[in-house]
């Protein structure tokens with residue numbers, strides 16, 4: 181049997197309907213090729229699906245949460261169901277949660293902020309880390325972390341902020357998720373951020389089925405492609421590829437302390 185890569189995809193929506201045709205085969209292939217992945221939910225239904233998947237495969241873990249783009253059709257009771265799900269031993273984080281001022285037609289900013297604050301409180305109550313989505317909402321996110329996110333740690337998934345913002349979150353003990361965008365020709369400065377990022381704060385992710393890395397850009401993304409991101413990071417940091425993978429996996433276990441993988 182071929183050795184598995186010491187690699188983990190910290191953000192892959194395998195519950196998504198894009199995988200309905202071949203989910204089982206793909207997950208089996210992931211399990212024989214790498215250490216596993218975390219599937220973050222975006223609403224109650226997808227969080228339930230993520231938890232169910234995590235119970236079927238020892239190398240699949242779930243996060244549960246209400247995504248800012250879905251907030252418009254969420255109800256306050258949904259938070260109670262998220263809390264129930266979050267107590268499951270296979271749930272390693274609250275996520276995907278955050279602020280999105282780009283796709284905000286159905287989700288008013290003040291409602292997004294209310295739900296994010298409530299989910300920060302839930303994470304603190306349960307002692308769980310968070311997985312944060314931040315699109316064109318950097319300043320409001322920073323403010324909300326300062327006021328409502330005290331004592332909460334997490335990962336800024338697909339980080340798109342400035343180095344100055346990165347430093348604030350580094351000081352708070354947060355991590356940074358790097359994925360497909362860091363392989364794009366026009367990376368909007370992500371590689372520059374990655375090259376300055378301390379090794380012990382780097383996580384790898386795909387955001388499958390979205391954001392496929394080069395050379396798969398535009399196609400359906402999947403956790404197997406996280407290898408492309410890890411290799412790019414290794415060359416940028418000028419360290420051996422396997423070592424880069426091991427470092428990111430160690431970081432993932434530090435943040436998502438409920439992960440049981442080896």
Ligand code: NI
Pocket residue numbers: 191193276387
């Ligand atoms: Ni996502």
